[in-house]
Amino acid sequence: MDTLNSNTFDLATTPLREINAAxxxxxxxxxxxxxxxxGAHSVAAGVNAPVKVTVNGHVGYYAAGMNQQAEITINGNAGTGVAENMMSGTVVVKGNASQSAGATAHGGLLVVEGDAAARCGISMKGVDIVVGGNVGHNSAFMAQAGRMVVRGDAGDGLxxxxxxxRIYVRGEVGSLGADCVAKPMRAExxxxxxGLLKAAGFKDDDPRDYTRYGSARELYHFHADNTSAY
Structure with missing residues (x-):
């Protein structure tokens, strides 16, 4: 295996399969x-150990997917599905993330310091997602559990x-999707x-500047009268 030293791998000379196997x-x-x-795809996917992984540059699809335990930092932008199906650990994207960041993720913390494109947190199942900028349309679509924080604006269909x-947005929301409503911000x-802002490195934000959004709980069970709302 061609490495720069025992803990540094160079994707310019070492096949990705070998690096992920290590x-x-x-x-x-x-x-x-x-x-x-x-821009390689699936960089540092499937890690299941309490290690720290730093990726210096931009990555393609599904970087850090299925992460468990590891602390993974991407010093660049990330393509579709970064931290997809993450179970635990932390993934930090120092740049922007393409669509479906954190899709179906069950746990851990995903931080995107820049913007995240469409469908951020789609079908999230327990992960915490903090986005330093804006999120695109249909973010948190069919989101089942976990928390999403957006320090900027959110696109249509949130x-x-x-x-x-639970969704917290500091900026403007283009429109809310079916069965999503603004809710009171209580002390808890x-x-x-x-706590989420501090964990993501944004401790100076005032939580009172955010609006909470969540489910109106009107569409949990299919009913023919609600067909137009789906």
Missing amino acids: LHSDDVAGEIVIEHPS GDSIYET HLDELA
């Missing part, structure tokens, strides 16, 4: 650096067909939001 090995430990990703995810929500 990250999946039983004895993986410590801090790992991946250089020159150049929270469409949402279940029990202010405390929860403050």
Whole structure:
């Protein structure tokens, strides 16, 4: 295996399959650096160990997908589905993320310091997502559990067909999706939001500047009279 040193891998000279295999090995430990990703897909996918992985550059589809335990930092932008189906750990994108960031993720924390495109958090199932900028249309679509924080604006269709995810938005919302409504910010929500912002590195934000959104719980069970709302 061609490496720069024992814990640094160069994607310009080492096949991605070899790098991911090393990250999946039983004895993986410590801090790992991946250089020159150049938009490769599935970088650092499927890691299941309490390690720290730093990717220096832009990545393609499904980076850090299925993450468990690891702390993964991407010093660049991320393509479709970053941290998709994450179970635990932390994924931080220092740039922007394409569509479906954090899709179906069950746990852990995903931080996108820039903007996230359409369908951020689609079908999220327990993950916490904090976006430093804006999110695109249909974000938190069919979101089942977890928390989403948007420090900027949200596009149309926010929270469409949402279940029990809690959404906090500081900026403007283009429109709310079916069964998603604004809700009061009680003391427990202010405390929860403050904790999420601190964990994501935005501790100076005032939680009182945010609006909470969630489910009106009108569409949990299909009824013919509600067909037009789906």
